[in-house]
Amino acid sequence: MGKLISSILIANRGEIALRVIRACKEMKIKSIALYSDEDLSSKHVKSADEAYYLGPPAPTKSYLNIDRIIEIAISAGAEAIHPGYGFLSENETFAAKCEENGIIFIGPTSEAMALTGDKMKCKEIMKNAEVPTIPGSDDILEEVDKAVEIAEEAGYPVLLKSAYGGGGRGIRFANDEKKLREEFEMAAAESRAAFGKSGLYVEKFLQGIRHIEFQLARDSSGNGRHLFERECSIQRRHQKLIEFSPSSVVDKKTRSKIGEIAVRAAESVDYLNAGTAEFLRDEKGNFYFIEVNSRLQVEHPVTELVTGIDLVKLQIKIACGEEIPFKQDDLNLNGSAIECRINAEDPFHDFVPSVGLVPDCNLPYGPGVRVDTYLYPGCSVSGYYDSLVAKLITWGQDFN
Template structure:
């Protein structure tokens, strides 16, 4: 096992990784931007190093400064968390060249799966079902128009190097397509430094189902079941649950085996997620692979009893997987609500500021992954998520009731949050029936605003 791990991230995921390291007896190094000096992860780690200014490009995306901090503190591994450099193949490669273990897949796997167009080709060759789309390089807007006409509207335009809902536009006709194409291209360049796009058929009102996989250095790959991630706003997940109400054991085993084959096709190591779209007839299509730990990993941990971050550390240190596929049992139900500092009544605009009061939920079956505390100043320059509230129950109904109870106990003073919005969401008829899809929340919010 490693002696010391540097966590190249911030917020709740950095705290989550520090806790896993502590339980394994591993030393920790936090890195922080100047605005994050008082952040929880910088306070609870064994060591902390300032790596630059508040802008991400000067700190959490600054590869040189992060690697320098690693060398300075004698850390022998880096955990990238999610976001920032977690799916940056160049960073993973530089870690390897500096003899620092990158706690994630090999850079070659990140490179292969990070390019959405290339990933589709690989999945197709591995007999993984894919959404109909264009295979190849798009030359220009005229070429893109021809592709869209051939596929047939509606189509979805995506940034090849994208993630996190950025660089995505949906077009139902030519006019929307031209506007969406140019906007997606600009957004992709601004967010990823790469404006390469790909186009595929837009599956209307699907379920967004993702499978958690783990692979070691010895060719062993397992899946930990699925997560239902269809509650989204502008391609950003809002609430997730595990397992999905539409996936039975037969379908879980079928998709799970395909997910494992997909991972093996790129010699995948460590934790990753294979994402699928599932239509009303339960046909499923590969969407993308996230080559990192996911924001919503805790719900899988709750229903399997497996600490995914600890497994990441063990795999990266050269150990074989602790589990075989037959060991994986899905028990009970878990829900995660993403708690954001934002104002739902004003188009969910971010609400940074100082937390003046804080009342945290607890009790049986409740987990809170967060990095906030009373007196903490939420910065204006990073993601608005301030915590993940997780509720576990023996069945879905118990998990829902427990989550509602936990949300009703959760109080944050000084800033606006989406806590009441999450409570409202849990009470919608569609959610209670499990009868929702990726377009549901957008439609529901539109209806809600029209009534006001």
């Protein structure tokens, strides 16, 4: 067992900052908040034991300002930093800076984070660990003939994607060789225009997919556990809206099998702390690994409600050097839980963020009902940050 952490700086804001502060209070750990000009009156600032000014509202000058955050952590005597989710939570440079300054980063090591953040490298590692990945190319393709060869191995239809960026740019669909050859040059040109590079890769197009992720935890002694699955198939513009557990398409046998694969994925990159292995399930029931999210997820309360395990407290204990206090066989999936993300958006104008004063708010409550939010009567929703304002999570014996 390692030394108990006595103070944690939360490098975040909003509901996730409040969530970490709550765990700190229950563990009798001093909580240290940060705030920008925009967050002077925010709830997390009032709830923390100490609060320090970061800078102007713009994220690059506040919650993404690595040097300023480290400077505050050192001057405040913070023993550890919890990054929450978003902002710097998956930034290996930030994790490395914490390590360099003797500050415990509550999350994976910078080396593991760098591996999970490199799509092609991570895929290579997973294949070597016999973790099933989406069929396709392992390297960047420069020649159309090589793309055709890989597409024939993977099976049509396929997608042509740019290895240098996302956002839908550089993606082309091909259902046969003729179409693939036609699209290759157009995809390369589109990729060059968007990213300045033309490197492409081929990936099998999966049909009738479900997006299913497994919650992971791994300690410094190498003990890995999965805390079952969450289904995240209901999305808009590739952003999750509703998450629930258990998945209606995952039975006990499949849960055990894919859970073991998820733990193997964590072991293959020497992962530390809490994270998530994400999979796509095709219409035939095959699971394919897509990525590891090297942080606490927005939807972590779903897992907390069906397992009874406080994931933030578990993160802190692992960061202290403690071993995970339960075996895989000790875990039970209890009931069902669902989370709905509540975003400040205008549905009449293509769901653009809606900002400004919240004159009043009435939060639901009752048995099996949980609300994680930073809202209170008279608060403001800022246009500088994410539009997520609350998460409504409910639990029951089953989905009925």
